[in-house]
Amino acid sequence: MKRHTAWLASIVFAVAATVSSCSLESLSESSGVVSVVIGYQSKTINTVTAGTLLRAQGYLEHRLADITTRTGTKYAVRWQDYDTGAPITAQMLAEKIDIGSMGDYPMLINGSKTQANPLAKTEIVSITGYNPKGALNMVVVKPDSPATTLGDLAGTKVSASVGSAGHGTLVRALDRGGISGVQVLNQQPQIGASALESGQVQGLSQFVAWPGLLVYQNKAKLLYDGAELNLPTLHGVVVRRSYASAHSEVLAAFLQAQLDATDFLNDKPLEAARIVAQASGLPQEVVYLYNGPGGTSFDTTLKPSLIDALKSDVPYLKSIGDFADLDVAGFVQDDPLRTVFAARDRDYTAARNATTNPSVLRGDPALASELWLDGSDATQTVANPTDLLRAIRDASAHGTKVRAAYVPDTELGTRWFADKAFWVQDGPKYYPFDTLAGARRYTSGHPGSSEMNYQQALGGSV
Incomplete structure (x- = not known):
C-alpha cells in the first residue's frame, strides 16, 4: 500500500520532489503543473465523500494519475482543512481555492459573495x-x-456560527416557534463547545458532528432536533467556474473520485467510519452515528427537492446579514455530474429521482436498530428498539461490553445513540426519542405510557 501511495505521489506531485521549498503556486507556474486546491472540513462528516474520506483513500490523486498516464499533464493537489465553510468561501473569493465543500447556507453565501468576480464566481456541482x-x-x-424545549432558551445566550447550517436551523426554529429574546453569539464550533461547558452560553446550535460528539462525551444533551422543521438540509460541492472551464478534466476527475468515495461509504459504512475517525480525530462511534445506515443520505445528485430547499433558505440569509440576490437555479449546475454518470453507464435522472437513503438497515427503517459489541468488526441489525434493549441485556449478562447502539427516533426517524435517548414504555414496547420534548409529545397522546431513562428501559425490557 505504501508503494502504491508513493507511486501516485510521484505522478501527481512530480515536481515537488525537485523543488521542495517552493509554494504550490510557484511550482505550478514554473513547471507547467496544474494546481488543484481543495477546501474541506474534516470534522463536518457528511462532507467526507468530498473531503476526509476522499483524501484518505487517495481517490482524486488516482483519477488524476490516470489522466497523467494518458496525456502527460501533471497535477499538484493541495488539501486545506477548515472548521466551517466561511473561510473556504473567503479563499475562493481570493481565487486561492478551486473546489470546496460546505453546507447549504454557506454554499448560498459562497455563491452570493463570489458572483461579482468572474474569476471567483462559483457553482454547485x-x-x-x-x-x-x-x-x-x-x-x-x-x-x-x-x-x-427550545422556548426555554428565551432570554439566554446561544452559540452558533453565523451563516452556517446550524445557525440557519436555529433562526428558522426560533421564528417558527415565535421565540424571542435569544442572543446569538457568533463562535466557531469548538469555541462554542467550550463556552457551553463553562456556562458562558446556555445553548449551542451546530451542524454535524458537533451535537452528537458533545452528547457522546456526556458534555451536552439534545434539546432540539432540526428534523422538527421537516425541511431538507444538505452539504455539497462548489467549484470556481473559471477553474472548471480551464480544467474541465480536473472537475470530472473530482466528481468521479467523489462517486468512488460515495460508493465505498454506502457499501462499507463501518469501515468508512473507521477511516474517517482516524483521519479526523473524531470517535468512530460518532462518525458512524451520522454516516452509518439510516443516517445521512450520501447521494451526489442535485435533486429538485434540495434545490427548492436552497431557494427557501434565501429569505433567512437576507434576514441575518448582507446577502446579494442569487439566481439559485443558475447557481446549480448538474451537467458535469450528468457527464460523469454517463461515463459510468449510470442513469442520472433515475438516481436524482430516487428519494430513499442508499444505505439502510434490513427491515422496517422506522424501527430497525443496530448493535455494535466491543471487539467486533461488524454490527448486528435488530428488528426494533425493544428487541435491541433485550439484546443489550443479554450481551451484558454474558460479560460482553456494548461499544455503541443506535436507534431511530420514534417521531422523527433520526438515528441516535440508544443510551442517550429518552425512552417511553407503552405496554410491552419501548420507544426511543432523541429529545425529552419528543418523548413528552408521545406520552401526552398515549395515556398509560410513561417516560423513563435508558437504564430504566434496559432494566424493564425482559
Whole structure:
C-alpha cells in the first residue's frame, strides 16, 4: 500500500520532489503543473465523500494519475482543512481555492459573495450528503440544564456560527416557534463547545458532528432536533467556474473520485467510519452515528427537492446579514455530474429521482436498530428498539461490553445513540426519542405510557 501511495505521489506531485521549498503556486507556474486546491472540513462528516474520506483513500490523486498516464499533464493537489465553510468561501473569493465543500447556507453565501468576480464566481456541482427532514443540525444544552424545549432558551445566550447550517436551523426554529429574546453569539464550533461547558452560553446550535460528539462525551444533551422543521438540509460541492472551464478534466476527475468515495461509504459504512475517525480525530462511534445506515443520505445528485430547499433558505440569509440576490437555479449546475454518470453507464435522472437513503438497515427503517459489541468488526441489525434493549441485556449478562447502539427516533426517524435517548414504555414496547420534548409529545397522546431513562428501559425490557 505504501508503494502504491508513493507511486501516485510521484505522478501527481512530480515536481515537488525537485523543488521542495517552493509554494504550490510557484511550482505550478514554473513547471507547467496544474494546481488543484481543495477546501474541506474534516470534522463536518457528511462532507467526507468530498473531503476526509476522499483524501484518505487517495481517490482524486488516482483519477488524476490516470489522466497523467494518458496525456502527460501533471497535477499538484493541495488539501486545506477548515472548521466551517466561511473561510473556504473567503479563499475562493481570493481565487486561492478551486473546489470546496460546505453546507447549504454557506454554499448560498459562497455563491452570493463570489458572483461579482468572474474569476471567483462559483457553482454547485454535486451533493455530498443530505437529510430530507433537517436532522443534520441540532441544538444542545448542558447535561444539567433545566431546559426541555427550545422556548426555554428565551432570554439566554446561544452559540452558533453565523451563516452556517446550524445557525440557519436555529433562526428558522426560533421564528417558527415565535421565540424571542435569544442572543446569538457568533463562535466557531469548538469555541462554542467550550463556552457551553463553562456556562458562558446556555445553548449551542451546530451542524454535524458537533451535537452528537458533545452528547457522546456526556458534555451536552439534545434539546432540539432540526428534523422538527421537516425541511431538507444538505452539504455539497462548489467549484470556481473559471477553474472548471480551464480544467474541465480536473472537475470530472473530482466528481468521479467523489462517486468512488460515495460508493465505498454506502457499501462499507463501518469501515468508512473507521477511516474517517482516524483521519479526523473524531470517535468512530460518532462518525458512524451520522454516516452509518439510516443516517445521512450520501447521494451526489442535485435533486429538485434540495434545490427548492436552497431557494427557501434565501429569505433567512437576507434576514441575518448582507446577502446579494442569487439566481439559485443558475447557481446549480448538474451537467458535469450528468457527464460523469454517463461515463459510468449510470442513469442520472433515475438516481436524482430516487428519494430513499442508499444505505439502510434490513427491515422496517422506522424501527430497525443496530448493535455494535466491543471487539467486533461488524454490527448486528435488530428488528426494533425493544428487541435491541433485550439484546443489550443479554450481551451484558454474558460479560460482553456494548461499544455503541443506535436507534431511530420514534417521531422523527433520526438515528441516535440508544443510551442517550429518552425512552417511553407503552405496554410491552419501548420507544426511543432523541429529545425529552419528543418523548413528552408521545406520552401526552398515549395515556398509560410513561417516560423513563435508558437504564430504566434496559432494566424493564425482559
